[in-house]
Amino acid sequence: MERKATRIILLAVVVAAAGGPGAFGGQLDPTAFNSLGAAALGAGSYTIDTTAAGGPTLSGDGMTFKGVLSGGVAVFDFDSLSVASGATIRATQGFGTLPIALLSRSSEVIAGFVSVSAFAHQMGSGAALLSDHGTGGNIGAYSTGPGSYLDATSGGGGGGGGAAGGSGGTVTFSDSSQVPGGSGEAAIENLATSLQGGGLGAPGGFGSISISGGGGGGAIELGAVLGLIISGEVDAIGGDAFTAGSGGGGGGGIYIHAAEVSLSGTLDVQGGAGGSGTNFPNYSYYAGGGGGGGGEVLIQAGSSGLDLSGGQVILSGGGGGPGFTARASDDGARGADGLLITTATPVPEPPSLLLSCVALASWATLAWKSECRIKIREGSPT
Secondary structure, three states: OOOOEEEEEEOEEEEOOOOOOOOOOOOOOHHHOOOOOEEEEOOEEEEEEOOOOOOOEEEEOOEEEEOEEEOOEEEEEEOEEEEOOOEEEEEOOOOOOOOEEEEEOOOEEEOOEEEOOOEOOEOOOOOOOOOOEOOOOOEOOOOOOOOOOOEEEOOOOOOOOOOOOOOOOOEEOOOOOEEOOOOOOOOOOOOOOOOOOOOEOOOOOEOEOOOOOOOOOOEEEEEEOOEEEEOOEEEOOOOOOOOOOOOOOOOOEEEEEEOEEEEOOEEEOOOOOOOOOOEEOOOEEEOOOOOOOOOEEEEEEOOOOEEOOOOEEEOOOOOOOOOOOOOHHHOOOOOOOOEEEEEEOOOOOOEEEEOOOOOOOOOEEEEEOOOEEEEEEEOOOO
């Protein structure tokens, strides 16, 4: 009876790429960091903490990946990365959090939900520094007379993103005198040079009291050597104003690069809404705050490797907050819509294979999984 034997031969895999982080036109190079292995994140909740002691972490479902810091960015580099439908990844919020990069040495698939968004006054991970914000609303003048208010406050300006924030509403008194609203912040994002999110919405002016605006949306980079598919959702949304008359936060930044990019899901960098005007009877009233500017989405793919036909990119500026009175001048202005930039750019070359085999038997099969293997079935020994 003839006997068969099976032998597995592992082959070397060499990535044909050069340069360190920041190579390839500002992109972080997935081959320049130590790999965390292959990651397949199933349905469930995951958290990215960029300020964890000992370095940034991505944790959930009983696993923890420890990233590295590079140029002020929390980097997680994998052999391959998949985020399943039903998986939710959220970055921690607040001042001092950092931009995030999820990189793959081969392919990357985002079928779930990934968020670096702000929430109310809490900044998204990687949002602009506290000093980058819309101008605060001016303090209202003293008013007397029947039914008048002791003072009134104009609205705070919206934070900037890929576009400018809206100005705050203007207070108009019965004698037609006015107190102009704070101006919105100018556009501050340029993902081609710096991975940074949106700016903080400004407070409405009220003496020395700081009325908090919305936090700026965060910043995230998704990069792969081969293909990058997004059928889920990636968000970097600016926060809505926290209190009356304050500006909304600017939308954040999403930077995507791969040899081939396919979007059938959603990218959302909309600005936060300005705070509504309100009144405190016999005391004061606020005009509406300006909306945050929409953020920026930058997508760089190899030649003929970009397909956005089945997806949506939300760039809307945040709506201005309505004023307390019926005067249109009391309303905060809407933030400007953000930017979508797509370019063809050099990307790291796909992995090349070095095959070294001696005499093969009658047939062989080659299969690509997480590594390259040749399986040889040999005839019975003589």
